[in-house]
Amino acid sequence: MTALSLSLVVPWAAGLVLALLDGRRRLVGWVAVCVLGANLGALVVLAAAVLPDDPVVVTTGNWPAGVGITLRADALGVLFALLSSLALLSATVFEVLEGVRERTFPGLVVLLAAGLTGVFVTGDLFNFYVFFELAMTAGYVLATYGGGRRELGAALVFTTVNLLGTFIFLLSVAGVYHVTGTLEMSGIAARMDEVDANAAVLLAAGFFVAFSVKLGLFPFHFWLPTVYTGARPAVAAILSGGLANIGAYGLLRFGGELLPGELDLAAGALIVIGSASILYGGVLAVSRRTASEMLAYSAIGQVGYVLVAIGVGGPVGFAAAILYTVVNALNKTLLFLTAQMRGALAGATFALGALSVAGVPPAAGFVGKLELFRATAGSPALVALFVLGSALSFVYAFQTYQYDFWRGERRGRRSSAPSRASSPRSRSSSSRWACGRSRCSR
């Protein structure tokens, strides 16, 4: 109970203070890392309490149940909160080691952690929207991080499209309140059966569109490549490893718990959209040369697996979807952070992430893929699709690995070019970036 409050209040209060300080100073950066670590620690304690027993429920302000706003941490929410917190922590450590460039960065990441934790542990529909918007707003500002033209253009696209998504979500929230008369998630789940079927389908469609935009599923993906390639590596890792989890969580929570009838109804459509996403993401990722573009399209493909698993449904399908989301978020954080680095260690880490994306046994991705195959064992078409998708991901991940990491070494051996970018020991992405730009302008 204390852990739940702490995991929310600590980053919130610290974020406000950090936002006022100059984040370019190393000390402030490390304070932000400590706060994120404290958030992660509180969530681990909370998870230890939640996983063996029942969910932890807190009604804020000691109001009687049903009147006050509830915070409700169950296994699904805590798992996603842990995952996002871990992604934010690693990206922040990376960026602080690199050297933070803008004063607002540490404060914004900590506020984003507060928003994400809130989204995953709230038991109230409208509070979900408020925390959602808190996290997204921090994300919008983070997307401009770096302040160059590309970052600004990407941030503008990101903000506009995702704002539209959040307002569609808000429309559905209003609808749910009107037809069920409550905002508490458990109450909504209980009352949804009596709601008129047409209204329920309309609300479910609104939620689906809102979360698909967030995830970047196939027909709603158009903003994603611009943003993930335009943003700096740490920000791309934060957006894909932390913020995108809201989409998967929302689909699982709203589809699996609040609107299970509508999810069954739409199962076929979800599987078709998910398959389209897998193929589109995979084929386009193969055709890309730069690592960040490959990762952006790969992100579109990878969430397709999650959607197919949700469409298959049932305990096995949901378990596969959750497991795959966890693995995917970890992969994306790892790959976005290492893609711009050079050197043997970074190369090995990238290769590990690439193996995980492809689902090859020693890496974590194998477990995710195995669960997916188990969930879809009954349908040969889906199994064939997964095999094709995995083959594509193997090709694109190692194509990029070969092109980026081996090329650096080959160049290094020739060592005729004195350019800093081609030096295999140049571990810092900033030097590579600066060099890439100067070469462009030549």
Added chain:
Amino acid sequence: MSLLFALAAAVLFGTGAYLLLDRDLVRVVFGVVLVSQAAVLTLVASGLTRGAAPIYPLSRGPVSDPLSQAMALTAIVIGLAVTALLLVLVLRVVQAYRSEELAEVAVREAEREARLERLHEREHAEEEAAAR
């Protein structure tokens, strides 16, 4: 009354969506504002009861639903904040690209992409040659 609310929200959302498709960045911001107002209006309309203002001491007659009004108020505040953020973002984009037109921003981006693509082609060709 519900029909009136529905029509007003639909018109707001439609106009907002149309403006969002515009190339002028300031119009895009107006589009987002209108869409947010459509959501706020829907929140107000989603109230379960209608009547007098829900302020203590309560009058005898029916009282309107305070929860949906509280939600609308929160949504208005959040909407204002994100609109301010979006305007600043547009301002910075305009300063960076010296253009208010989305099309020009897109053209510059496309030029940049083409340049990068050529660069990669050349690097690749060089490497092939070096490998041979």
